[in-house]
Amino acid sequence: xxxxxxxxxxxxxxxxxxxxxxxxxxxxxxxxxxxxxxxxxxxxxxxxxxxxxxxxxxxxxxxxxxxxxxxxxxxxxxxxxxxxxxxxxxxxxxxxxxxxxxxxxxxxxxxxxxxxxxxxxxxxxxxxxxxxxxxxxxxxxxxxxxxxxxxxxxxxxxxxxxxxxxxxxxxxxxxxxxxxxxxxxxxxxxxxxxxxxxxxxxxxxxxxxxxxxxxxxxxxxxxxxxxxxxxxxxxxxxxxxxxxxxxxxxxxxxxxxxxxxxxxxxxxxxxxxxxxxxxxxxxxxxxxxxxxxxxxxxxxxxxxxxxxxxxxxxxxxxxxxxxxxxxxxxxxxxxxxxxxxxxxxxxxxxxxxxxxxxxxxxxxxxxxxxxxxxxxxxxxxxxxxxx
Amino acid sequence: xxxxxxxxxxxxxxxxxxxxxxxxxxxxxxxxxxxxxxxxxxxxxxxxxxxxxxxxxxxxxxxxxxxxxxxxxxxxxxxxxxxxxxxxxxxxxxxxxxxxxxxxxxxxxxxxxxxxxxxxxxxxxxxxxxxxxxxxxxxxxxxxxxxxxxxxxxxxxxxxxxxxxxxxxxxxxxxxxxxxxxxxxxxxxxxxxxxxxxxxxxxxxxxxxxxxxxxxxxxxxxxxxxxxxxxxxxxxxxxxxxxxxxxxxxxxxxxxxxxxxxxxxxxxxxxxxxxxxxxxxxxxxxxxxxxxxxxxxxxxxxxxxxxxxxxxxxxxxxxxxxxxxxxxxxxxxxxxxxxxxxxxxxxxxxxxxxxxxxxxxxxxxxxxxxxxxxxxxxxxxxxxxxx
Numbered sequence: 001x002x003x004x005x006x007x008x009x010x011x012x013x014x015x016x017x018x019x020x021x022x023x024x025x026x027x028x029x030x031x032x033x034x035x036x037x038x039x040x041x042x043x044x045x046x047x048x049x050x051x052x053x054x055x056x057x058x059x060x061x062x063x064x065x066x067x068x069x070x071x072x073x074x075x076x077x078x079x080x081x082x083x084x085x086x087x088x089x090x091x092x093x094x095x096x097x098x099x100x101x102x103x104x105x106x107x108x109x110x111x112x113x114x115x116x117x118x119x120x121x122x123x124x125x126x127x128x129x130x131x132x133x134x135x136x137x138x139x140x141x142x143x144x145x146x147x148x149x150x151x152x153x154x155x156x157x158x159x160x161x162x163x164x165x166x167x168x169x170x171x172x173x174x175x176x177x178x179x180x181x182x183x184x185x186x187x188x189x190x191x192x193x194x195x196x197x198x199x200x201x202x203x204x205x206x207x208x209x210x211x212x213x214x215x216x217x218x219x220x221x222x223x224x225x226x227x228x229x230x231x232x233x234x235x236x237x238x239x240x241x242x243x244x245x246x247x248x249x250x251x252x253x254x255x256x257x258x259x260x261x262x263x264x265x266x267x268x269x270x271x272x273x274x275x276x277x278x279x280x281x282x283x284x285x286x287x288x289x290x291x292x293x294x295x296x297x298x299x300x301x302x303x304x305x306x307x308x309x310x311x312x313x314x315x316x317x318x319x320x321x322x323x324x325x326x327x328x329x330x331x332x333x334x335x336x337x338x339x340x341x342x343x344x345x346x347x348x349x350x351x352x353x354x355x356x357x358x359x360x361x362x363x364x365x366x367x368x369x370x371x372x373x374x375x376x377x378x379x380x381x382x383x384x385x386x387x
Numbered sequence: 388x389x390x391x392x393x394x395x396x397x398x399x400x401x402x403x404x405x406x407x408x409x410x411x412x413x414x415x416x417x418x419x420x421x422x423x424x425x426x427x428x429x430x431x432x433x434x435x436x437x438x439x440x441x442x443x444x445x446x447x448x449x450x451x452x453x454x455x456x457x458x459x460x461x462x463x464x465x466x467x468x469x470x471x472x473x474x475x476x477x478x479x480x481x482x483x484x485x486x487x488x489x490x491x492x493x494x495x496x497x498x499x500x501x502x503x504x505x506x507x508x509x510x511x512x513x514x515x516x517x518x519x520x521x522x523x524x525x526x527x528x529x530x531x532x533x534x535x536x537x538x539x540x541x542x543x544x545x546x547x548x549x550x551x552x553x554x555x556x557x558x559x560x561x562x563x564x565x566x567x568x569x570x571x572x573x574x575x576x577x578x579x580x581x582x583x584x585x586x587x588x589x590x591x592x593x594x595x596x597x598x599x600x601x602x603x604x605x606x607x608x609x610x611x612x613x614x615x616x617x618x619x620x621x622x623x624x625x626x627x628x629x630x631x632x633x634x635x636x637x638x639x640x641x642x643x644x645x646x647x648x649x650x651x652x653x654x655x656x657x658x659x660x661x662x663x664x665x666x667x668x669x670x671x672x673x674x675x676x677x678x679x680x681x682x683x684x685x686x687x688x689x690x691x692x693x694x695x696x697x698x699x700x701x702x703x704x705x706x707x708x709x710x711x712x713x714x715x716x717x718x719x720x721x722x723x724x725x726x727x728x729x730x731x732x733x734x735x736x737x738x739x740x741x742x743x744x745x746x747x748x749x750x751x752x753x754x755x756x757x758x759x760x761x762x763x764x765x766x767x768x769x770x771x772x773x774x
Contacts, residue, residue, distance in 0.1 A: 034616075048482050095435050096480050097488065104498045104609045104619050111491045117616060129606075129613040134537065138525035141546075150521060159528075162643055219516075222491045226516040229421075229504060232491050256549055 047073025056089030084122025110179035132200035133159030142252035146245035152220035158206035175270025269293025300345030434460025443476030471509025497566035519587035520546030529639035533632035539607035545593035562657025656680025687732030
């Protein structure tokens with residue numbers, strides 16, 4: 001047994017040696033420490049630093065909170081009591097943004113890396129992994145005839161999918177925002193955890209969730225794309241091809257998964273740019289989706305009507321709205337935060353729908369154009385579809 | 388068109404606002420910049436810093452190289468000509484390890500985060516995404532009867548798997564090292580790119596690659612595990628259950644994928660602790676694998692013979708070696724770096740095999756206990772199996 005421990009220790013030390021990039025290395029520092037009363041302590045070792053701050057979305061009214069230096073150059077900060085949620089943070093050491101070396105839990109938002117933690121006991125429970133049956137998450141490649149290239153797609157299949165070979169499932173097409181990619185809803189959105197938990201509780205029906213990549217200049221997320229080290233966000237996502245080639249996505253999914261191949265078995269929802277895409281796709285492919293969700297949608301973007309890639313795609317929008325609502329979608333869902341910079345554009349669209357007497361469901365939450373809201377909207381929307 | 392650009396700009400600005408954690412923010416700084424002559428320039432903006440260094444595995448003989456401050460507080464360093472490879476790096480700003488905010492390409496090695504880039508034109512091409520048919524990568528959950536819990540598993544299925552429903556495929560079981568998880572071979576090991584490229588070139592046969600999680604205290608990688616925010620490496624991976632429950636992994640794979648269900652259709656290989664696991668599993672499940680790969684294997688770890696979890700598992704090892712080689716494995720493969728701290732233990736094992744006249748293939752490379760070598764071994768090994 002001693003030898004085993006020694007060997008393990010040798011491997012441990014070795015790991016420290018090969019991981020040459022880390023100065024801080026592995027340590028016994030616990031950060032973040034979530035206390036039983038839902039306060040959280042952050043710790044960061046920086047004996048030579050002049051100021052260390054923590055910046056995070058749990059802070060109220062301030063951009064960053066000063067940490068205090070204690071023994072051995074370890075800086076500390078303890079929050080007040082935090083409501084149950086998923087929170088992001090980084091440290092700021094003498095003005096430079098630094099990730100917490102003691103927290104391996106990370107999310108990338110476009111080009112920006114952040115640590116995260118989850119406070120359980122409420123909303124945060126929706127985003128935690130629980131001891132429930134888990135769906136599978138696959139990254140697959142479909143061929144887009146419109147784009148003339150292969151593109152990457154994330155697909156969630158619910159628990160039981162593999163073991164019920166004759167059962168067919170409805171599909172939620174779930175679209176990311178500008179600069180995001182096919183990983184965004186899984187990482188930042190915790191989509192697989194949200195669905196696992198809702199389905200296990202009987203609050204959502206088992207469904208497939210398809211998360212395409214809406215940046216047409218690229219095939220896939222950073223590291224999975226064939227075009228080299230592109231920088232997220234320099235990608236000019238607002239072109240027409242995302243919407244126009246969407247039939248290729250549906251064709252791939254309907255031919256490779258056991259789907260319900262009609263409008264009653266299809267929902268489309270997206271955040272920000274993906275909300276605009278959901279709006280446009282649902283208008284241009286009528287009778288395809290019985291459920292539409294616009295999450296903080298980037299409405300009000302004026303399109304070029306005579307787009308060569310997609311002739312007619314941005315013409316007769318009002319008529320297309322009439323057609324869509326004449327088909328009586330089972331759910332047309334609009335959600336946005338009170339402080340979202342897109343709320344006026346969404347209010348204008350709602351006024352248009354109201355004037356025509358078209359029915360939709362509306363959810364207005366606190367906060368702005370943030371992932372916290374999009375997780376809430378997904379959790380709400382997915383309980384209301386395919387029922 | 389103007390409105391479209393304005394709207395896109397508004398979203399861009401907004402993204403800057405919600406990504407509150409970044410001080411550096413989005414910028415036009417290019418880093419790393421890979422020049423046509425295979426030199427690389429790193430850039431980092433830190434107007435108030437006293438020293439900025441870059442630390443990376445491309446440096447020869449030094450731990451870190453000093454960067455020079457230029458205009459606008461942007462520090463720079465340009466490497467010499469680098470051979471084609473995948474390289475890792477971080478910045479060190481006044482002694483603190485910092486990720487490159489202009490490079491969204493990141494790998495997590497256990498608890499240590501690193502940026503990466505790939506120099507094409509040689510070995511690096513094995514790890515790049517090319518315009519070839521791509522396999523699918525799934526994260527699935529299997530139930531381990533031995534452990535009494537669900538566990539997460541990564542599975543690569545080669546291009547064409549979904550479209551050839553009557554074809555059966557051989558399976559490579561590919562195991563990670565201590566502190567790693569079911570993501571390690573995909574992220575650090577670039578396993579799906581290596582296999583995509585080799586299969587497209589006709590150098591490897593289409594195969595399924597199964598990457599289980601070998602840390603039995605946990606179910607899954609950080610963020611996907613039900614036990615909360617565990618810290619990678621505090622996990623005591625060297626217990627017997629990984630090997631003992633391996634039959635649960637094989638049973639799941641054979642019942643959920645179209646596999647060749649016999650020794651000629653199974654390979655097992657692993658790095659470091661996963662090399663030890665491959666050694667032990669192949670000895671204790673004879674006639675299960677015709678191909679065994681030990682990559683920098685952590686041999687020489689003394690086990691408790693009378694292990695209660697797995698009676699007899701660590702007894703009669705020499706006899707089990709005789710049985711394994713009496714079955715004439717088609718390939719028994721040992722690979723290690725010249726500077727690996729485990730080379731003596733591997734030499735001792737090879738001497739034992741040599742004394743008995745048991746055949747194996749041996750590859751010795753430069754360097755130590757590092758991912759660069761494990762990618763090379765996977766690229767080599769996977770060309771030699773199932774043929």
